[in-house]
Amino acid sequence: MTALRQATEVVDPVPGAGAPHLPQQPDLVQLLSPEGERVEHPDYSLDIGDDELRALYRDLALVRRWDIEATALQRQGELGIWASLLGQEAAQVGAGRAMADGDMAFPTYREHGVAWTRGVDPLQVMGLFRGVDSGGWDPLALGFNLYTIVIGAQCLHATGYAMGVQRDGAESAVLAFLGDGATSQGEVNEAMIFAASFSAPVVFFCQNNQYAISVPLERQSKVPLFQRAAGFGFPGVRVDGNDVLAVLAVTRAALAAAREGQGPTFIEAFTYRMGAHTTSDDPTRYRLASELEEWKLRDPIARLKAHLSRSGIADAAFFDSVDAEGDELAARIRSGTVDMPDPDPAGMFDHVYEEQTPTLAAQRAEFVEYHASFEGGEH
Amino acid sequence: MSTETLTIGKALNLGLRRAMEDDAKVVLMGEDIGKLGGVFRITDGLQKDFGEDRVVDTPLAEAGILGTAVGLAMRGYRPVCEIQFDGFVFPAYNQIVTQVAKIHARSKGKLKMPIVIRIPFGGGIGAVEHHSESPEAYFAHTPGLKVVAVSNPVDAYWGIQQAIAHPDPIVFLEPKRRYWEKASVDTDATPGPLFSSRVVRGGDDVTVLAYGPMVKTALQAAEAAAEEGRSLEVIDLRTVSPLDLDPVFESVRRTGRCIVVHEAAVTLGIGAEIAARVTETCFHSLEAPVLRVGGYDTPYPPSKLEEEYLPDLDRVLDAVDRSMEF
Numbered sequence A: 001m002t003a004l005r006q007a008t009e010v011v012d013p014v015p016g017a018g019a020p021h022l023p024q025q026p027d028l029v030q031l032l033s034p035e036g037e038r039v040e041h042p043d044y045s046l047d048i049g050d051d052e053l054r055a056l057y058r059d060l061a062l063v064r065r066w067d068i069e070a071t072a073l074q075r076q077g078e079l080g081i082w083a084s085l086l087g088q089e090a091a092q093v094g095a096g097r098a099m100a101d102g103d104m105a106f107p108t109y110r111e112h113g114v115a116w117t118r119g120v121d122p123l124q125v126m127g128l129f130r131g132v133d134s135g136g137w138d139p140l141a142l143g144f145n146l147y148t149i150v151i152g153a154q155c156l157h158a159t160g161y162a163m164g165v166q167r168d169g170a171e172s173a174v175l176a177f178l179g180d181g182a183t184s185q186g187e188v189n190e191a192m193i194f195a196a197s198f199s200a201p202v203v204f205f206c207q208n209n210q211y212a213i214s215v216p217l218e219r220q221s222k223v224p225l226f227q228r229a230a231g232f233g234f235p236g237v238r239v240d241g242n243d244v245l246a247v248l249a250v251t252r253a254a255l256a257a258a259r260e261g262q263g264p265t266f267i268e269a270f271t272y273r274m275g276a277h278t279t280s281d282d283p284t285r286y287r288l289a290s291e292l293e294e295w296k297l298r299d300p301i302a303r304l305k306a307h308l309s310r311s312g313i314a315d316a317a318f319f320d321s322v323d324a325e326g327d328e329l330a331a332r333i334r335s336g337t338v339d340m341p342d343p344d345p346a347g348m349f350d351h352v353y354e355e356q357t358p359t360l361a362a363q364r365a366e367f368v369e370y371h372a373s374f375e376g377g378e379h
Numbered sequence B: 001m002s003t004e005t006l007t008i009g010k011a012l013n014l015g016l017r018r019a020m021e022d023d024a025k026v027v028l029m030g031e032d033i034g035k036l037g038g039v040f041r042i043t044d045g046l047q048k049d050f051g052e053d054r055v056v057d058t059p060l061a062e063a064g065i066l067g068t069a070v071g072l073a074m075r076g077y078r079p080v081c082e083i084q085f086d087g088f089v090f091p092a093y094n095q096i097v098t099q100v101a102k103i104h105a106r107s108k109g110k111l112k113m114p115i116v117i118r119i120p121f122g123g124g125i126g127a128v129e130h131h132s133e134s135p136e137a138y139f140a141h142t143p144g145l146k147v148v149a150v151s152n153p154v155d156a157y158w159g160i161q162q163a164i165a166h167p168d169p170i171v172f173l174e175p176k177r178r179y180w181e182k183a184s185v186d187t188d189a190t191p192g193p194l195f196s197s198r199v200v201r202g203g204d205d206v207t208v209l210a211y212g213p214m215v216k217t218a219l220q221a222a223e224a225a226a227e228e229g230r231s232l233e234v235i236d237l238r239t240v241s242p243l244d245l246d247p248v249f250e251s252v253r254r255t256g257r258c259i260v261v262h263e264a265a266v267t268l269g270i271g272a273e274i275a276a277r278v279t280e281t282c283f284h285s286l287e288a289p290v291l292r293v294g295g296y297d298t299p300y301p302p303s304k305l306e307e308e309y310l311p312d313l314d315r316v317l318d319a320v321d322r323s324m325e326f
């Protein structure tokens, strides 16, 4: 059995059956029930073809396969750390696929699924977690900024970028990613104030995965997060973050509104971090296993899979081919990571400034000479 | 006498426990310090024993932690704030530098700020960016703050208690890569003064100064140098603000040579201040310029390069050679 099958099997073939229902959430936008039934929503419709549906499934499955491989590689000492997106695939793929070519995303450290949709090579993300560089991709070329680890800082960057888009009269929008914990940061609140004040074409996409490491949402907010937007003066929407179709529809609409000059939207994607915060974390210290079991029944991938099979949009051969592609991807990620060359040590002196200062140039020369002295074995 | 073998992490945990027992006004605040016990488990078990009112998992906001600590301190509490990693203190930097540091002077001593800001600092743990910083100079440069950097379990155990009992705000730096280093700690002893440096190995040829994680590196270098017939005197500074330099001057007058080691970038680091002070005070005893071994003037590199970035035994010995050959 493939790793992906194992990961989705618990809920296959009828996800959601017997899942304790989430607290009544009249505001939750859903287009696909946990059982995989298409449902209608008065404000959000999605006109989507079979090819696109299969493509979304493929994205979700491949991103999860990558994540599983990365977790394994960390366990085997090939990565320093890994921040798993397990359970958040639909939120990320839905948001990423809602973006148009000229749009720009500002991720945190967990947006591997968005990176995938923007065409970032998974190996470049692996390089960051292996400690080779800070993520080697070209942010402007791909419309996907480098990862930001300092919580919340990217929300201001996204807002400023959107202010630039606005000045240029460009027809694009910006997607700022943040977590539930991040909503407490002053900088995030400042970003929302700037965005509102200048009506900047930015969408705040908050993955409420219920935890900031060990701290549950209740410590960050006494109201549902999407309701905060009203206080800043722009719309807030809560979407089922495990429903890729709903996320796609809601994010598309928000980005379109931003492009049309209607200003920011705050999207709360209601989801769950199924794994540990990172490979360094031990969630058994702060949450019950039963909680995870409940959320497994709302698995975002099994949900789409059930829909595709039951409606005849995809057959076993399709799922097998995605599995096989996943294994190939995992093999490429594995060998690419293990064989990744260590960076040139002297490279740390480069790019600190556009033009190296004399002091730094001297330090670099001394550094190179010092290390060369070991090569002769004389030290 | 009761002696226990403790790691630095466990010594801090016990020290915090004792401080909380000794003074009901001590309140711990930070991200993930409750059930999780902090990402390094320094507060492990404390919330269970002292309750959620005294070990507070805060919202995810460092400015919030330090800003509310100021108000709590004005009400007579003694907040002990944990910053999860060195690189995440900066959202709180405004509060620390413009408020915490100045309130005592502005109020002419009417307002006390007995706040301890605990920060695991330094590199060497293979982390991603912002988890390996050495920000001590920013704080030491700020009048009104004191900065302590412990290197061993004994100082961790006593130092944290002394810092909490101290009336001024203290940035308390914990050498994260040494959290698991062990030593025997006599928990009934009478500790020496907090703001004092200490000779941790006697020697005649070169005086080597270090604090926090680099003390062990300096001691290893002294060990290696001894095999080559060179005798290094190692001084653990223990406090970087205020600096206790009398033992350093005494030592340098004997050896005539001085090397300062720290992980932080050399430019305008603690070593620069020490070089100036030693030169001003011991000029006629010096046989070589004071040398600095530290981080390069680059951002902390990706972890695959941190061994090349961080001072190690060889770089200390190289400086010893340069000093001796001057």
Ligand SMILES: Cc1ncc(C[n+]2csc(CCOP(=O)(O)OP(=O)(O)O)c2C)c(N)n1
Pocket: A110, A149, A150, A151, A178, A179, A180, A181, A182, A183, A209, A211, A212, A213, A273, A277, B031, B060, B062, B084, B088, B091
């Ligand atoms: C300014 C800052 N403080 C603390 C941290 C340490 N930290 C890393 S992730 C995290 C929790 C973030 O929670 P959330 O925003 O919900 O995002 P999630 O990790 O759940 O995706 C914390 C406290 C940090 N990276 N930056």
Ligand SMILES: [Mg+2]
Pocket: A179, A180, A181, A207, A208, A209, A210, A211, A212, A213
């Ligand atoms: Mg979260």
